[in-house]
Amino acid sequence: MQIDFAVIGGSFAGLSAALQLARARRRVLVVDAGRRRNRFVDEAGLTSHGFLTQDGRAPAAIAADAKAQLLRYPTVQWLDGTADDARVAADGRLAFRVGSVEVSAGRLILATGVRDELPPVPGLAERWGRSVFHCPYCHGYELGGGDIGVIAATPMAQHHAVMLPDWGRVTLFLNGVYTPSDEERAELARRGARVEATPVARITGEADVELADGRVLRMAGLFTQPRTSLASPVAAQLGCAMVDGPMGPFIQVGPTQETSVPHVFACGDAARAAGSVALAVGDGVMAGFGAHRSTMF
Structure with a gap:
């Protein structure tokens, strides 16, 4: 042809x-x-x-x-x-x-x-495009200002966690991917984002984050890189x-x-x-x- x-x-x-x-x-x-x-x-x-x-x-x-x-x-x-x-x-x-x-x-x-290759967190891929996203501008508003989790896959999670407080209450799950510097922690604190260092065991429910110590944090939605x-x-x-x-x-x-x-x-x-x-x-x-x-x- x-x-x-x-x-x-x-x-x-x-x-x-x-x-x-x-x-x-x-x-x-x-x-x-x-x-x-x-x-x-x-x-x-x-x-x-x-x-x-x-x-x-x-x-x-x-x-x-x-x-x-x-x-x-x-x-x-x-x-x-x-x-x-x-x-x-x-x-x-x-x-x-x-x-x-x-x-x-x-x-x-x-x-x-x-x-897209997602981080190997059990339950994450099954929720991709449903309650797990990568673009706040595309899907952040629909989370209604609720609790938003950022699952770190790369140090770019810092960027996500600093942006997302405009859309809700943010928890950054480091998941062993990186350790924020003192300056980065201060930036997160200034934006009102909390940091969770306990590894993520799996994602359950709609967007619930089950940690390695057994705690479950319920989120309106999740973002990852x-x-x-x-x-x-x-x-x-x-x-x-x-x-x-x-x-x-x-x-x-x-x-x-x-x-x-x-x-x-x-x-x-x-x-x-x-x-x-x-x-x-x-x-x-x-x-x-x-x-x-x-x-x-």
Whole structure:
């Protein structure tokens, strides 16, 4: 299959990028493996927040509407599947495979997203996206100003614990991950966050933290710091430069979302240290603009 522009990843960033190209009357292929990062929120019956006009809607509903709107453009094709075996062809075009389909694109946008690796605390993974979160701006308000636990997975837990008192009463569970300095403890105290050094045994109930000494602290919700990795090997296969972020590597991009590989662009969670639906959509707009303009300038 020969195409002008290919977008790998059909979630918020990829849909946004493809929309800009469709509106420029260019032929666009979107390849989607159907593994949105925030699918666990849908499974829990929760909603997305912080995105203008869509606050309080299910992520799946937002994505479904976006896909339906995109597919109204006659120059858009959609291919369900996983992209692999990506390479720069001898003629400079970007080639990859989706199952038995070989694709050759003049420009390629990577919106592949990331995978989250949670700390090995029993009961934590089962509550991911339900009562365990990573973004206060996305889910902090719904906890109603109640008791919030921060399960340390990295020293970045300090950042979480200092932020979250705006959303509730915070307990930082160190869980043997790190020891705050005197300065850090003073910062936590100033923000009203308490520190619990006893290791966490497991998470039970809705968001109850059972400690190694048998105490159970009931929380309205929990936050932790997942380690992220790129959800697709395509960026590495193409040789895109990476950046080591605080939670994991992501694709290095320039002002118009261009990568280190000519004619390859990237957007969404795969191309920034942190993300949200609104940021992914904005990055996708710029990636679409950048890919289109690169054919002219």
